[in-house]
Amino acid sequence: MVDELLDLLAQPGALANGGVRGPLYQRLASALERAIELGNAAPGMLLPAERVLAARVGVSRSTVVAAYEHLREAGLVERRQGSGTRIAHTAAARASTTREAELVETLHRNVLFRAFIEGTKGGIDFLGAYLPAPERLSPALLAAADEELKTCLGGHGYAPHGYPPLQEAIAHRLTAKGLPTTANQVLVTNGAQQAISLATAFFVQRGDAVALENPTYPGAIDAASAVGAQLLPIPGGMDGARVSALADILGSRNPKLVYLNPSFHNPTGTVMPDDARAEVARLITRHRVVLIDDGTEAEMTLGGEPPAPIAAHAPDAPILTVGSMSKLFWGGLRIGWIRAPVSLLSRLTGFKTVLDLGTSLPSQVLATALLREIEAVREERRRMMAVRFQILEKLLAELLPSWSWSKAKGGLVLWVRLPSGSARELALEARRHGVAILPGTTTSPDLSFDTHVRLTAARPPEILTEGMHRLAAAWADYAADYAPGAESPRGQLEVIV
Secondary structure: OHHHHHHHHHOOOOOOHHHOOOOHHHHHHHHHHHHHHOOOOOOOOEOOOHHHHHHHHOOOHHHHHHHHHHHHHOOOEEEEOOOEEEEOOOOOOOOOOOHHHHHHHHHHHOHHHHHHHHOOOOOEEOOOOOOOOOOOOOHHHHHHHHHHHHOOOOOOOOOOOOOHHHHHHHHHHHHHOOOOOOHHHEEEEOHHHHHHHHHHHHHOOOOOEEEEEEOOOHHHHHHHHHOOOEEEEEEEEOOEEOHHHHHHHHHHOOOOEEEEOOOOOOOOOOOOOHHHHHHHHHHHHHHOOEEEEEOOOOOOEOOOOOOOOHHHHOOOOOEEEEEEOOOOOOOOOOOEEEEOOHHHHHHHHHHHHHHHOOOOHHHHHHHHHHHOOHHHHHHHHHHHHHHHHHHHHHHHHHHOOOOEEOOOOEOOEEEEEOOOOOHHHHHHHHHHOOEEOEEHHHHOOOOOOOOEEEEEOOOOHHHHHHHHHHHHHHHHHHHHHOOOOOOOOOOOOOOOO
16 A cells, blocks of 8 residues: 555656645645545555655655654644654544634644643744743732732632723823723733634634734634634735735625734734824724734834834724733733723623633732833843844854845844745754744745744843754755755745845
């Protein structure tokens, strides 16, 4: 059966059947998946060794490694060192249409979230965009928050909308940023990820369309995929999402939800200009579609302030302005929020109450105390990140001079373009060198941008230095094995150095 499979895959056009486009590893994985579905590769069967399959099909070994890894993440094969790659016994019966399977597939797809659960096994983590807790999160601050918490202990402790002083502090902050807000327009959530997932689960049914930038924050893709949504990519440029493309999608595809990340976009770092934000607000008002404006990175500026949130141009439109404590303060403080018109927010509050009865009160009390320190923390973070971006860009220029990127304006990551090859394949090679990177496909609703990687600058200088030396070694090994005939993937974004 193995020989028959090799003959099947070696046939002319075998990697083009099924209409799959994009990187070569993805087409090879699709061909293997079709073989499993057609019974040409039975459960338990040992697949060809990586170098054997590479030689027979005419691709690089790293392409086969990436294809096998793609199938492993989908639950179709099992891989064990020294034992090869076998068709999983559950492959034929995989229930891909069930909610459980969709959630499992979502977790497997996003290497970033998997790393939080499984760890990076001793390697250097260039995946997550997070900073350690600031020094201001000190015993003295905790003691002050403890005193405030004592005044709350006489009640039941449930706060479905949020802790009122925290709602007031968030409303004050948004108002200062140009979006007039009252406390009853704020819903406190367990981080921005819950805010995004909550809104997506509430407004989107299986099969509905969700429009997202391409590329975008992986957690937004996961939230939409987990509810069985159809993903509609919005192309971007040097000023963020192309508003004309969004207008076309709203006019022709009727999405139930739009997700945008306009301030220090994750992963590209772009900032949407104010006139573009005003046009987006007009489109949302006209089409009455719900928009998530993810402002999680908005406080992480390296210099100039970004424009006011999109809702500043239409305060009563169905716009959910999302924020978080995780980037500026600490990821372990799971405090986020949604700002929206009261009528819309009350519906979301009811839904969230059914799910969790409200966010932890002690965490909210601590967040309230931290927000009083926000300007001092912003200045500390700004100085820290300016140095770390400078180090990362210097290392890129010295160690990987053929790579290109846009200079950071804010946020915590760089969006870097490879001169050739597949970012997904490179990520596998990098893992073997002890550094974990995020390939561009993880940030893409249609799995494009396989020529890009997202690199975090939010690591101490010594970790950045060691990690970049490991990545440069991985690139040297990968480039030596790279198949020049592989096609460049779809999805390009203009970059400058």
